[in-house]
Amino acid sequence: MSSIAINGGANRTAAFYESVVGKKAIMAATGFVLCGFVLGHMAGNMQVYQGPEKLNHYAELLQGLGGGLWAIRGVLLLCAGLHVMTAFQLWRLKNDARPQPYVKKATIATTYAARTMIWSGPIIGAFLIYHILHFTTGGTHPDFKAGDVYRNVVVGFRNPGASVFYIIANILLAIHLYHGVWSMFQSLGVNHPQYTPKLKLLAKGYAWVVGLGNCSIPLAVLTGVVGASVK
Amino acid sequence: MKIILNIWRQRNAKSAGKMARYEVADASEHMSFLEMLDVLNEELTRKGEDPVTFEHDCREGICGCCGFMIDGVPHGPQRGTTVCQLHMRHYKNGDELWLEPFRAKAFPVLKDLMVDRSAFDRVIASGGFISVNTGSAPDGNALPVVKKCSDMAMDAAACIGCGACVASCPNASASLFVSAKISHLGLLPQGQAERDRRAMRMVMKMTEEGFGYCTNAGECEAVCPKGIKIENIARMHRDYLKSAFTYREESQAGGAG
Ligand code: HEM
Ligand code: SF4
Ligand code: FES
Numbered sequence: 129m130s131s132i133a134i135n136g137g138a139n140r141t142a143a144f145y146e147s148v149v150g151k152k153a154i155m156a157a158t159g160f161v162l163c164g165f166v167l168g169h170m171a172g173n174m175q176v177y178q179g180p181e182k183l184n185h186y187a188e189l190l191q192g193l194g195g196g197l198w199a200i201r202g203v204l205l206l207c208a209g210l211h212v213m214t215a216f217q218l219w220r221l222k223n224d225a226r227p228q229p230y231v232k233k234a235t236i237a238t239t240y241a242a243r244t245m246i247w248s249g250p251i252i253g254a255f256l257i258y259h260i261l262h263f264t265t266g267g268t269h270p271d272f273k274a275g276d277v278y279r280n281v282v283v284g285f286r287n288p289g290a291s292v293f294y295i296i297a298n299i300l301l302a303i304h305l306y307h308g309v310w311s312m313f314q315s316l317g318v319n320h321p322q323y324t325p326k327l328k329l330l331a332k333g334y335a336w337v338v339g340l341g342n343c344s345i346p347l348a349v350l351t352g353v354v355g356a357s358v359k
Numbered sequence: 360m361k362i363i364l365n366i367w368r369q370r371n372a373k374s375a376g377k378m379a380r381y382e383v384a385d386a387s388e389h390m391s392f393l394e395m396l397d398v399l400n401e402e403l404t405r406k407g408e409d410p411v412t413f414e415h416d417c418r419e420g421i422c423g424c425c426g427f428m429i430d431g432v433p434h435g436p437q438r439g440t441t442v443c444q445l446h447m448r449h450y451k452n453g454d455e456l457w458l459e460p461f462r463a464k465a466f467p468v469l470k471d472l473m474v475d476r477s478a479f480d481r482v483i484a485s486g487g488f489i490s491v492n493t494g495s496a497p498d499g500n501a502l503p504v505v506k507k508c509s510d511m512a513m514d515a516a517a518c519i520g521c522g523a524c525v526a527s528c529p530n531a532s533a534s535l536f537v538s539a540k541i542s543h544l545g546l547l548p549q550g551q552a553e554r555d556r557r558a559m560r561m562v563m564k565m566t567e568e569g570f571g572y573c574t575n576a577g578e579c580e581a582v583c584p585k586g587i588k589i590e591n592i593a594r595m596h597r598d599y600l601k602s603a604f605t606y607r608e609e610s611q612a613g614g615a616g
Binding site: 140144146147148149151152222225226228230231234235236237243307311314317321324 | 574
């Protein structure tokens with residue numbers, strides 16, 4: 129029999145996390161939750177096109193969740209934390225696994241998105257921190273008025289620097305998800321000739337919808353399509 | 360035709376290697392790639408130089424011995440082909456090629472283009488087997504096998520253990536190889552008894568041997584000479600997750616154990 133013992137009890141969780149498959153499963157499951165949030169967040173924000181009342185009412189609705197809002201935030205924070213931690217540990221493993229690089233190495237199947245996950249990821253992470261300071265707490269906002277979300281968004285995006293950063297970060301997010309959304313199914317063990325081509329299409333569609341939706345808001349503000357009423 | 364070769368020369372496992380440039384003056388288009396290297400080696404031997412070491416055995420694309428990088432691709436440019444089955448007709452006069460060994464921490468270079476792939480054997484020994492009683496041969500067809508499972512198992516069993524998947528992987532992951540073995544045994548009735556433990560042990564062992572993790576890049580599937588699909592990797596993840604979540608202690612009840 130093999131020298132590797134299969135552990136029970138407390139060791140089990142540790143052993144699961146220790147293995148590369150376990151880490152990938154955690155990464156995929158947390159990525160799945162984050163993807164759900166990203167889509168919902170984008171869809172909700174589309175209300176910016178329906179005017180200040182609509183968007184501010186939506187914001188009030190979310191604030192009205194009270195404890196529920198904090199529970200959701202807690203889950204998202206936990207997922208983001210686990211996702212980043214596993215990403216970092218797996219990336220270190222990658223460097224360990226091939227200490228001597230090739231003199232010449234060709235890439236014949238890996239997409240640009242798949243190759244840049246470890247770059248798109250941390251940039252998105254930095255963006256998320258900035259984004260929360262910008263529109264949630266107001267720390268990096270020039271003129272933040274709690275409750276008036278519509279006005280905060282318009283004033284925030286009138287700064288071209290901020291808008292450009294948003295657009296770049298969201299293009300990277302779309303690229304991350306272009307690979308990530310089908311990859312998470314594969315990591316969780318879902319692959320079938322019947323469904324996998326469709327899942328890849330879904331990933332592309334998802335990335336385009338989220339990317340275009342999110343980028344449209346700063347663009348709409350910069351071009352004056354949104355926010356004409358705000359002085 | 361004339362072929363220019365840049366070949367990784369490394370004296371032994373401990374020394375540092377470097378690229379060296381050679382010319383094969385008249386390679387024939389009928390030669391296989393390895394025969395072209397044989398010609399180079401004869402010339403090097405005549406000149407009293409050390410011939411280039413590369414691994415080979417069957418030269419029929421079935422044993423899994425051969426394999427190195429040609430211009431950054433394991434087994435070279437022809438899809439679904441081992442390097443021993445690659446022929447010089449795919450090249451033209453004056454082509455310049457770069458030959459390197461497979462690179463991974465788990466595959467240390469022994470000499471020139473030859474690497475030590477015994478990490479694969481240790482992964483197999485950790486769980487890539489089934490237990491059968493010896494004795495008289497069982498009746499043929501006594502054990503019903505679902506046709507699609509037998510097809511998938513046979514497709515997975517085509518893996519020759521060459522290591523090209525590891526070599527091409529951006530993370531030096533052995534997932535394609537390990538998942539081919541897990542699928543080959545796990546899809547058949549004879550493989551069910553150890554199915555849980557097999558996934559657990561082989562996944563743990565491949566991590567322990569220093570292979571990387573899978574990012575679903577798909578590079579392995581593109582270079583595999585036997586057309587092994589990454590669908591197998593999803594099956595390995597499924598088996599692993601299932602056994603991780605459903606593990607239970609062996610029962611001692613009723614004196615069993
Ligand atoms: C809104 C935020 C994010 C979402 C929705 C998201 C989503 C995903 C998804 C679905 C996957 C695929 C999981 C898998 O195949 O197992 C993934 C992988 C990955 N993510 Fe994220 N992610 C986000 C943020 C980040 C951040 C902040 C990092 C920073 C370190 C990061 C780094 C990675 C890496 C390195 C991978 C692995 C790629 C691979 O194995 O191919 N992600 N992400
Ligand atoms: S999966 Fe393909 S590339 Fe990998 S060892 Fe088996 S035959 Fe070689
Ligand atoms: S020498 Fe046997 S597969 Fe190439």
